[in-house]
Amino acid sequence: MVLTLMPKMIATADGIDPMLPRPYRVQRVRRETYDTFTLELEPLRDAVEFSFAPGQFNMLYRFGVGEVPISISGDPGQPKTLIHTVRAVGATTKAICKMKRGQILGVRGPFGSPWPMEESTGNDVMIVAGGIGLAPLRPAIYHLLAHRGQYGRIALLYGARTPKDLLYTRELEQWRGRFDLQVEVTVDSAKPEEWRGPVGVVTALIPRAAFDPLHTTALVVGPEIMMRFTVLELQKCDVRDDQIVLSMERNMKCAIGFCGHCQYGPTFICKDGPVFRYDCIKELFGKREI
Amino acid sequence: MEKLERLLAEHPFFKDLDPRYIQLIAGCASEVTFKAGEFVFREGDLATHFWLIRQGKVSLEIFAPGRGPIMLETLMDGDVMGWSWIVEPFKKQYDARALDLTRAIVFDAMCIRGKCEEEPKLGYELFKRFSQIIGERLQATRMRLLDLYGAHADA
Numbered sequence: 001m002v003l004t005l006m007p008k009m010i011a012t013a014d015g016i017d018p019m020l021p022r023p024y025r026v027q028r029v030r031r032e033t034y035d036t037f038t039l040e041l042e043p044l045r046d047a048v049e050f051s052f053a054p055g056q057f058n059m060l061y062r063f064g065v066g067e068v069p070i071s072i073s074g075d076p077g078q079p080k081t082l083i084h085t086v087r088a089v090g091a092t093t094k095a096i097c098k099m100k101r102g103q104i105l106g107v108r109g110p111f112g113s114p115w116p117m118e119e120s121t122g123n124d125v126m127i128v129a130g131g132i133g134l135a136p137l138r139p140a141i142y143h144l145l146a147h148r149g150q151y152g153r154i155a156l157l158y159g160a161r162t163p164k165d166l167l168y169t170r171e172l173e174q175w176r177g178r179f180d181l182q183v184e185v186t187v188d189s190a191k192p193e194e195w196r197g198p199v200g201v202v203t204a205l206i207p208r209a210a211f212d213p214l215h216t217t218a219l220v221v222g223p224e225i226m227m228r229f230t231v232l233e234l235q236k237c238d239v240r241d242d243q244i245v246l247s248m249e250r251n252m253k254c255a256i257g258f259c260g261h262c263q264y265g266p267t268f269i270c271k272d273g274p275v276f277r278y279d280c281i282k283e284l285f286g287k288r289e290i
Numbered sequence: 291m292e293k294l295e296r297l298l299a300e301h302p303f304f305k306d307l308d309p310r311y312i313q314l315i316a317g318c319a320s321e322v323t324f325k326a327g328e329f330v331f332r333e334g335d336l337a338t339h340f341w342l343i344r345q346g347k348v349s350l351e352i353f354a355p356g357r358g359p360i361m362l363e364t365l366m367d368g369d370v371m372g373w374s375w376i377v378e379p380f381k382k383q384y385d386a387r388a389l390d391l392t393r394a395i396v397f398d399a400m401c402i403r404g405k406c407e408e409e410p411k412l413g414y415e416l417f418k419r420f421s422q423i424i425g426e427r428l429q430a431t432r433m434r435l436l437d438l439y440g441a442h443a444d445a
Contacts, residue, residue, distance in 0.1 A: 131439030188434045199361045223438045
């Protein structure tokens with residue numbers, strides 16, 4: 001039996017048709033890397049705040065091109081501005097990344113299950129991110145820092161291809177400067193003149209992090225192969241399966257569990273996930289047929 | 291010598307190794323310090339030593355003509371550096387350069403090989419431990435070959 005972390009769908013708390021995109025205006029576009037951009041959006045018609053929980057995603061509709069699921073990467077404590085970090089990999093995401101200030105984007109959401117922030121209070125929290133996977137974890141980091149006293153040690157372990165592929169470099173530097181947050185960043189390869197940090201896989205950072213395996217929640221996002229090896233490394237460090245939480249990715253289309261595109265065994269990633277506790281999906285995880 | 295034996299016995303790499311063997315190995319070991327930027331070894335060098343990094347950071351690099359040095363991996367506190375001494379032709383494949391001030395314990399490979407010849411069980415123990423490290427680094431290399439974080443067009 002597959003159990004989801006948060007079975008109930010949180011979307012459309014405002015009662016608006018979940019299939020109807022709401023117009024948002026692009027307020028700002030920030031270039032993070034050569035192919036990844038962060039968009040700040042504000043509602044076009046009304047000034048309603050956009051409440052969401054860390055880990056949730058929106059469907060972004062570039063009119064005339066297509067719609068894609070993108071994790072919310074902003075601060076849940078600042079709901080007036082909606083922030084998404086988008087990597088230009090396909091036709092729709094490339095079109096979104098080319099948007100300029102003032103252009104209109106359709107937004108549906110928020111959808112999906114959140115990170116277990118409440119359930120993790122009192123625990124150490126280890127955040128393991130690979131590549132663009134840091135984007136869906138950033139709201140969780142904001143939440144942890146805003147409620148710092150409720151958590152034990154916090155470690156952010158982040159891996160990317162090269163130093164040029166690192167997201168949110170200014171924030172990473174700020175976070176590294178804190179005394180109450182361990183930040184370790186590694187890259188797959190680098191030139192000595194551009195990088196003085198570790199080179200290697202992100203899983204190699206796990207044994208170096210300070211945490212109590214019995215009282216740790218591990219939040220993991222990245223390519224599925226990376227997450228598989230991360231789970232193995234966490235298990236080696238005696239972190240239990242029910243303490244490991246993953247954000248899964250599949251081809252989400254409707255985002256409300258109707259279309260079946262993102263079916264994952266007996267669950268739908270869009271409404272039962274994307275955030276799952278590992279013990280709830282471990283029978284499915286890594287299965288080739290799914 | 292006593293201090294070195296204690297340091298070795300406390301290190302995870304030598305965990306549960308017979309104290310007699312620790313004593314033997316310590317006889318082939320000494321402490322060493324590298325300044326930031328200093329090369330520990332160069333590609334093509336004979337693999338006459340291996341190191342246990344106590345503190346600091348060392349980058350393994352390869353020099354590509356037209357591109358300059360490329361960092362392949364970094365080794366840090368607690369890591370073992372160098373396994374070419376155990377595998378023929380006993381030559382270093384990469385450059386190793388200290389990125390920070392690095393303190394290490396250095397082992398004379400000829401000396402260790404001699405002890406292993408005298409004490410085959412010690413040789414087997416070391417071989418098992420180095421195999422673990424070689425396996426871990428091979429796995430890490432394979433993971434990076436997958437280019438996990440690369441863009442894969444989907445939307």
